[in-house]
Amino acid sequence: GPTGDGYYGLSAAEFQTLGNKCLEARATAYCPYSLFRVGASLLLRTASPSGEPNHIITGANVENASYPVGTCAERVAMGSAVIQGYRLGSFKAIGVATDMDDFCSPCGMCRQFLREFLELETPIFMFNKQGQFKIRTMGELLPLSFGPDVLPPRE
Amino acid sequence: GPTGDGYYGLSAAEFQTLGNKCLEARATAYCPYSLFRVGASLLLRTASPSGEPNHIITGANVENASYPVGTCAERVAMGSAVIQGYRLGSFKAIGVATDMDDFCSPCGMCRQFLREFLELETPIFMFNKQGQFKIRTMGELLPLSFGPDVLPPRE
Amino acid sequence: GPTGDGYYGLSAAEFQTLGNKCLEARATAYCPYSLFRVGASLLLRTASPSGEPNHIITGANVENASYPVGTCAERVAMGSAVIQGYRLGSFKAIGVATDMDDFCSPCGMCRQFLREFLELETPIFMFNKQGQFKIRTMGELLPLSFGPDVLPPRE
Amino acid sequence: GPTGDGYYGLSAAEFQTLGNKCLEARATAYCPYSLFRVGASLLLRTASPSGEPNHIITGANVENASYPVGTCAERVAMGSAVIQGYRLGSFKAIGVATDMDDFCSPCGMCRQFLREFLELETPIFMFNKQGQFKIRTMGELLPLSFGPDVLPPRE
Numbered sequence A, B, C, D: 001g002p003t004g005d006g007y008y009g010l011s012a013a014e015f016q017t018l019g020n021k022c023l024e025a026r027a028t029a030y031c032p033y034s035l036f037r038v039g040a041s042l043l044l045r046t047a048s049p050s051g052e053p054n055h056i057i058t059g060a061n062v063e064n065a066s067y068p069v070g071t072c073a074e075r076v077a078m079g080s081a082v083i084q085g086y087r088l089g090s091f092k093a094i095g096v097a098t099d100m101d102d103f104c105s106p107c108g109m110c111r112q113f114l115r116e117f118l119e120l121e122t123p124i125f126m127f128n129k130q131g132q133f134k135i136r137t138m139g140e141l142l143p144l145s146f147g148p149d150v151l152p153p154r155e
């Protein structure tokens, strides 16, 4: 089996949980317009409030009759994490899963949303429906990116 | 004090919780660009998974260096609720709070996002920083709206 | 036939042009995902740069494989107008047309986008595919709205 | 001076026009909230309707009091191009310019929007305020991207 190194620094248990949780999260999607379910999972560096290791926050896509108003799995998950107090430095890895045979990456809008809270080295695991995966880092998926450092927060 | 009727069908305890939770949720916002904190609370018709009455799900705004990529308090809260399985029929009332003296309403994008999951009669309470409020229903805030009934889901 | 008053202050020629142009603009849509064509027309108060009266700027929906990344007819039209220098005070009326029998209103996100540049009294004409219409003002479609006056521009 | 090859297949005149037009387009921005002006230019493969070579369509950012409702320079330009009938195969290069010393890339949302209409080899020129530039292709800026081929249009 793959070693810790093969998982970009995740333990086998962490990797297993990350993958299972984004695959499961697909079932929580609301996607009557695209019928395209996506699940996302965020692995935190710290244990959950109740002390569980392999701490995961999930999301799924939530569509709207006005298509541009809907949102994606990755942003639902990260929005939820941010209001729980997690920020840059809190995340160890991201998982995304669809119902396709192919590996589906986060859309550009989600890459930008994630970029605000992830290090460039954070691994993003893209799972197909069989649970096979492809990995890219945040920096690889959004090269030359435009983050909080470029547009300085207000004084 | 106001009676149940004065609260659009909410009990005094429900109303109190709805208001407190959206005012508190402001503290969870990530808004370095606007410095404009917004909190949102959704009151569910059903008790929480752990059996608590006055079941509330909250959200706050999460901004991005690319402004259009950020999201609002109301959508973070509703996205979280939807992936927990709540849909049309699940919500009793919505609360929104800011740091202003004036009453601030949901933006048009959030009204559209909420419209997918709220009845037209659902009350939306808008709180100012002193905790005073103004009420409008979903249907009043987005008249002649464009919902799931107009654009039928795929077969 | 309807009088000038019936057209909310538009002349018969202005009204005719506004309606025709949004109905025609549907043909310029890129909507392979929804197959739902929308056209929009903005009537300017001033003649076109080449001296034409009944000056119109049009738009149509432009969708994306990532649904939330697409945009609507009204925002394409208004974006185009704004970069041509038109702002609050420049617009006399808006037209929106679809392929439906029913009258379709702008989505909440578009109402918010338009709100930045329209007076609350500006009429929005919603045309069905037969060219029949319904009218509401900007203020009626987005009551208690959140505009540039609420969130003051930076100093 | 740079040769045609140095411009990724653009002639010197085309490159000059592309750069000038996105730098000029900054002046058409509406950005009272960020005070961050961006201009974009799209170089078409075909002459303009009036027969001009070096055919360019421009855009600039158009912000909104509700930040997520605003839009970026690249999407205004491309939205305008699409409703004029230009699609995949129509574009030779993209230019983006800001008021910064640094080179600013399109945000992830714009990369996704552009992806629908650009070939992966299309060059994107990023200009700083001095007019110096950096180049990346569409495929380099959005690797492993999610385009119209992944989510097939409706039958």
Ligand SMILES: [Zn+2]
Pocket (backbone or CB within 6 Å): A072, A073, A074, A106, A107, A108, A109, A110, A111, C066
């Ligand atoms: Zn996405």
Ligand SMILES: [Zn+2]
Pocket (backbone or CB within 6 Å): B072, B073, B074, B106, B107, B108, B109, B110, B111, D066
């Ligand atoms: Zn909003």
Ligand SMILES: [Zn+2]
Pocket (backbone or CB within 6 Å): A066, C072, C073, C074, C106, C107, C108, C109, C110, C111
């Ligand atoms: Zn719209």
Ligand SMILES: [Zn+2]
Pocket (backbone or CB within 6 Å): B066, D072, D073, D074, D106, D107, D108, D109, D110, D111
């Ligand atoms: Zn952008």
